[in-house]
Amino acid sequence: MELTRLLTIRLSRFWLLSLSITFLVGLLMAIMAYSQLTYRFQQHHIDVIEQSLASHLHQQELPQINLWLPDLIRSADALEARVWNGQELLYEYVSGQLADMPRVIDLQLPQQPKVRMQLLLPQPLWHYLPNKFEIWIVLMGFVGVLITARLGYRWYADQLAGLETIGERCHLILKGRYELARNRYSKGHPRFINRAISQLLDQLAEAKKERARFDTFIRSNTFLDHETRIGNRLLFDNRLDALSGSSGMMSHGALLLLEFEELEQLHQLLGDNGLREYLLLNVDHIGRMLQSVPNSVLTRRSHSQFAVLVTQISLAEAEQLASRLVKLCASLKPDEVAQHDAFCHVGCAYFKLGDEPNQLLEEAEMALRAAQMQGNNNWFMYDKGAVDAEFARGSVRWRTFLEMALADKRFVNFAQPVIDADGLVHHREIFTRAREVDGNLVRATLFLPMAIKCGLIPQIERFTLERIIYDLLPSGHGADYFSINLAHDTLMNNDFFRWLKRIMLEHRDLMPRLIVEVDESFTVEALVQLQPRLQMIKMMGARLCVDHVGQQVISTQYIVEAGFDMVKLHRSLVKQIHLRPENQLFIRSLMGSLPLTDIDVVAEGVELLEEWQTLKILGISAAQGPLFSDPISID
Structure with a gap:
């Protein structure tokens, strides 16, 4: 753009300069022509005087020179004129006018060598100036x-x-x-x-x-069930693997298995279309119910079995969810099987940190069989008494603990590096843990859900953001970049957003080194309300990153609309990717649907070297996870 404008300015200047030079050359030629014309005009008068003098001398009329010569001298605008015959002055004319640097013209006739005439004339160029x-x-x-x-x-x-x-x-x-x-x-x-x-x-x-539609179609056929359009068994396995590491489950929650009995009989009564409509009705109602349950995933494991995986949920909440799920499915039972009281059953298994995924599936299956043995539409909880004591706090105790931690500034920041394909630090993601009075650290997976419920998440994330802007960015080198994940409640909080706008404006020189991460799920759901605030963050110079990409099979058009600069893949896509061609196909399709701009694609939860090598072959820009470094305290 600058080069094009520069070229057009140069062309315009060249045209104007050429026109100016042409005009100046024409003006110079006109002045030269005018000068030559005045000299020729004056020379013409001199020639007339010389011819007249020669003619009168030939006629022997030299004594009458006073009669004819003055008129000729005045017509030539002569200043002075003198005529000598030898040493004798025959005629003298003085006009009385003065001129600078006058021309002196001496005339001598070849016929009469003794007769000569001297004229004093003004410079013709200055004498004949235009009027x-x-x-x-x-x-x-x-x-x-x-x-x-x-x-x-x-x-x-x-x-x-x-x-x-x-x-x-x-x-x-x-x-x-x-x-x-x-x-x-x-x-x-x-x-x-x-x-x-x-x-x-x-x-x-x-x-x-x-x-984008084609890539969505590819991803849909990889991870979605064709009948119900929810996640299939492969997506369930990926999500379960993503929640587990080498030491077992990395969070706490519940796994619910929903089994529909007599589904084959219902198929014979309703047919293909009728059964499909019934399943879609159940999926729609279950999906609406799970909208109020954060961190939940609904998938179809088999023809008659569905699975609900929920993290960061208490035992009491898991029991309530199982009861609501059974009541909902029982209420949607078709009239054709109304006489069956045992149409749907739910088996629930609660898990904690360190539990094995295979053991969790076995416990959920055992709970489901126990529910089926009881007959009727009911649920059974496989409770081995392994509820986290930390999570067993009541809401009032959690609020008190978090408020005291905010007042005493007992939140500890951890940084995990993100490594690019060249082995250099791309940026560092900041995590937060709460410190108890006795010095123990409480994981974010425990206190963040309670902080959201208590409405304290904006204050906690503001505290972390102040730590980054006031301490980390000014003290770090110019190449140090830091990212922070902001929750939906935080970004939509008007008080927090006004504070964020003010502090970003005050430290605008540091904003290019700040990366703001938002979760994909609520970005897609609330894109219209969220987009103006994201654009303001970009206008202040900070970069935008969408986190947990790949949990949903959706179009990537929102990445273009919101103007994200970075994409972070969910760990469920990265886990064992070197052994899963379907995950590789999913990532290739996802990256192919991204716009051809400078969007960095980062993988989360990389644990094995084989995973990182496969990701680099797929074109991933950077990665983070235990393979490179665990989160390190920066306080």
Whole structure:
């Protein structure tokens, strides 16, 4: 864009300079012609005087020189004139006028060598200056030339303005900002080039949408059940693996297995379409119920069995969820099987940190069998008494603990490096843990859900953000970048957002080294409300990152609309990826649907070298996880 504008300015200046040089050359030639004309005019008078003098001498009329010579001298505008015959002065004329550097002309006739004449004439160029009328005509002509040049320059600039617009659009295209290039349409010349670029950009936008739909279709066929359009068994296995590490489960929660009895009989009564409509009805109602349950996933493990995986939930809440699930499915039972009292059963297994995923599945299956043995529509909880004591706190105790931790500033920050493909630190993600009075640290997976319930998450994340802006960014080197994950409640809190806007404006020079992460799930759900706030963060210079990408099989168009600079893949896609071709296909499809811009794709939860090598082959920009480093305290 700058280069194009520079070229057009240079062309305009070259045109104006050429016109000015042409005008000056013409003016110089006119002055030279005028000078030659005045000299020739004066020389003509001198020739007339010389011819007249020779003619009168030939007629022996030299004594009557006083009769005919004065008129000729005055017509030549001579200052002085003298005629000698030898040493005798025959005639003398003095006009009384003065002139600077006058011309002295000596005339001597070949016929009469003794007779000579001397004329004192003014310089012709200065003597024959134009009068007021002539000067006025010259000025009018000069003004006419200036007006013509101005009109020509404006016309020339209008013609080149189209080239500048084309240059700007081409510059945006090279940077991958296709939407801005499409909106930068101009009616400048040449118009057909603008129309051609616009048509190609429209076709490209349509092709990108079609590619996004195709990639969504690929991912859907990989991880979605074809009948119910929810996650299939493969997605369930990935999600369960993502929650576990080498030391077992990395969080606490519950696994609920929902089994529909007599589904084959119902299939015979309702047919394919009827059974599909019944399953979709159940899935729709269960999905609505789970909207109020954060961190929940609904998948279909088999033809008649569904699974609900919920993390960061208490035992009491898991029991309530199982009871509600049974009542909901029982209420949706079709009339064809109304006489069956044992139509649906739920088996629930509660897990804690360190539990093995295989053992969890066995416990959930045993709970399901126990529920089926009881008959009727009911549920059974496999409770081995392994509820986290930390999570067993009541809501009032959690609020008191978190408020005291905020007042005493007992939140400890940890940083985990994100390593790029060259082995360098791309940025560091900041995590928070709460310190108890006795010095023990409480994991974020424990206190964050309670902080959200208590409405304290904005204060906690504000405390962490202040630590980054006031301490880490100023003290770090210019190459140190830090990221922080902000919750939906935090970003939508008006008080927090006003504070964020003010502090980012005060420290705008540090904002290019700050990365704000948001979760994909609530970004997609509340994109319209969230987008203006995300745009403000970008305007302040900070970068945007969408976290936990891949949990849902959705179009990536929201990444373009929200203007994200970075994408972090969910650990369920990364776990054992070197052994899972379907996950590799999913990531290839996901990356293929991203716009061709500078969007970094980062993988979370990398534990094995084989995983990192496979991710680099797939084109992942950077990764974080236990393979590189665990979170390290920075306090």
